[in-house]
Amino acid sequence: MSTEQEIFSPLPLDFYDQPTLQLAPALLGCLLVKETSEGTASGIIVETEAYKGPFDQAAHSFKSRRTKRTEIMFGTSGSTYTYVMHTHCLMNVVSGGVDVPEAVLIRAVEPYSGLSLIHSRRPKAKNERQLTNGPGKLCKALGISMEDYGHRLDQPPLWIASGPDRDKFVTKAGPRVGIDNTGEAKFYPWRFWIQDNRFVSR
DNA sequence: ACACTGATAGACT
DNA sequence: GTCTATCAGTGTC
Incomplete structure (x- = not known):
């Protein structure tokens, strides 16, 4: 059993220096933590997708398209890439190292x-599952926004920690969600x- | 199952 | 300047 301090302690930046297809499953079971003036909220990562x-x-x-929006992906691994879609914000972890987006x-x-705090930020959730079972929902629940664009994930106010009970689950893999028209x-x-975790989006 | 929402970037004229 | 698509979520049909 881990101590409280170990559970919440930020992972070092070199954790993100691994191939993206290896990092994506490695993030499962880790703890995503956000600190705001309202307080601190956190959640165990149960679903990821590699790009x-x-x-x-x-x-x-794609094709190394380098624009204002994608610029951060050309930077160092372990930075935050936030992106606004319709009315919601989605969070990505930059990987691949410098110049590999x-x-x-x-x-x-x-x-x-x-x-x-999570409940108060997600008043529309009709049950516990709906608090954080989607990329836009978890950002709202934890208070993650475009202000976190480019933030390094080894320090407050936003970071990823090793989390509790590592390796006590089975990892599954399959096709990604919401990417029609991509051949x-x-x-x-x-x-x-994470197999059988009820917060997985589908 | 379907449509409405509506921020922002990127492509195009 | 204008048009369109987007790594969704929600309410309604």
Whole structure:
């Protein structure tokens, strides 16, 4: 059993120096923590998706498209890539190292701490599952926004820690979600989740 | 199952 | 300047 301090202690930046397809499943079971003036909330990462820039038609950085939005993906691993879609914000972890525009999308978490804060931020959730079982929902629940764009994930106010009870789950892989019209890329099994966890988005 | 929402970037004229 | 698509979520049919 880990101590409270170990559970919440930020992972070092070099943790993100591993191949994106290895990092995505490695993030499962880790704790995503956000500190705000309202308090601190956290959730265990239970679902991720890998996006491999230049060769991945589903990625914003396909063919190394370098723009204001994708710029952070060309930077160092372990930075935050936030992106606004419709009315919601989605969070990605930059990987691949400098000049390799890859990232891992955090698709779902299981609420771990700051439950009352999470509930107050997600008044429309009709049950516990709906608090954080989607990429836009978890950002709202934890208070993650465009202000976190470019933030390094080894320090407050936003970081990822090793989390409790590591390795006590089975990892599954399958096709990614919400990426129609992307040809072959649609079928790559680059989505990873914790088997039987009820907060997985689908 | 379906449509409405509506921020922002990127492509195009 | 204008048009369109987007790594969703929600309410309604």
